[in-house]
Amino acid sequence: MQFKDYYQILGVEPSAGEAELKTAYRRLARKYHPDVSKEAGAEEKFKAVNEAYEALRDPQKRAAYDELRTRGYRPGDEVHPPPGGFGGGPGGFDFEEVFAGGDGGGFSDFFESLFGRTRGNGFGQQAPGRGPQPRGPTRAKLAVPLEAVHDGSTIRIGVNGKSLDVRIPKGIRPGQAIRLAGQGAHGDLLLEIEYAAHPQFEVDGRNVIYVAAVAPWEAALGATVSVPTLGGPVDLKIPADSEAGRKLRLRGRGLPGAPPGDQIVELEVLAPRANNDAEREAYEHMKAVFGDDWRRA
Structure with missing residues (x-):
């Protein structure tokens, strides 16, 4: 059984707080999600990211993992559980x-030896x-x-x-x-x-929160984009002159209840990378049109 460095998998320091862990998880889960990623080995990477976050998001599990990590193991090192597994005996880790x-x-033998069955x-x-x-x-x-x-x-x-x-x-x-x-x-x-x-959604009561990436022109001019919900994708109208952080509400698209929750869509405005001359020229044109005083405006 090989040791796994969950902090390395998520790309964070061992001192990372809850918010930093969540941000790293969401970014990597979206990157490697099997439904959207074309990268080789994306499914295995997605499972590894999910396992790492599952271990570190819970304070009790994280404390148990950190205790094992202090013994100097490196990724790939063989870990030999004590008799009865990590779960038993004084100073052991006990989870039901x-x-x-x-x-x-779908968790690894390492995860289950430390936390479970x-x-x-x-x-x-x-x-x-x-x-x-x-x-x-x-x-x-x-x-x-x-x-x-x-x-x-x-x-x-x-x-x-x-x-x-x-x-x-x-x-x-x-x-x-x-x-x-x-x-x-x-x-x-x-x-x-x-x-x-979940790699896409967070929960606040019965409301479901989703962060939608939109292009600058979609935020400025308005657009209709497809966003996922727990009940399937729906079309969402982005009003013109929207800014990053704006929250839009899809009523009744959250978790069931009396009344049912909503889905809150928070806009994240992302500038696409210029990968060729035509795209760089488009940005040069925007620069010329908006000028250097666009922040003041």
Whole structure:
């Protein structure tokens, strides 16, 4: 099992704060998303970025990873878990979590050895150095894709090497629980819901936030652009004279509820790179037309 430098994967320093991590994740996830990227190996890079962010966005997971990282491992170094895995024993890391997807969510052996199922003290088993497990419902957290929350669909999860199909109630909120009768160690399995990180959207209550990149002329002159939503792409009208940071609202396009949430589209004005003489000439023409005093205007 090889050590992974999650900070290096995201291109941030170990001192990076929550906002910096989120910005790096969104940038790389959009770059390598399999639906849009034509780059070789984009899918594997997307999975690596998603895994790195999943490890670092949670303070408890990040603290456990940082503790391991201080032992001097470098990317590619062999890591040998102690008997019982990283999860057991004094000073070990203890997480109870299941992952969407029957294969454990597509995370690497390194991730799962540090945080989840392969560590040798899964649901219902007694971890080294602990007393007997109390009888009653087994509790675990489940990171659910936003699409499943929006649609109310069924997802497959992996628990102790077996796959279970779980119906996600439409609009379920973080902190609410789903009970699976008889699937726990000594009774039922209670899955506490949290929202999985998404490469395109963030959540604020029932509202979904999306940052849309628009060209300077689209912002200045107005345009109609296609933007993704959890229910599929829609056309959004960009008013003329829009500035970076302007927020536009797509009513009812957020998460279901009473009332349903909206999708908030925040405009990010990006200048395309001039890749040839014609494009550079176009920028020269803009420079001549607007002059050096355009900031003052």
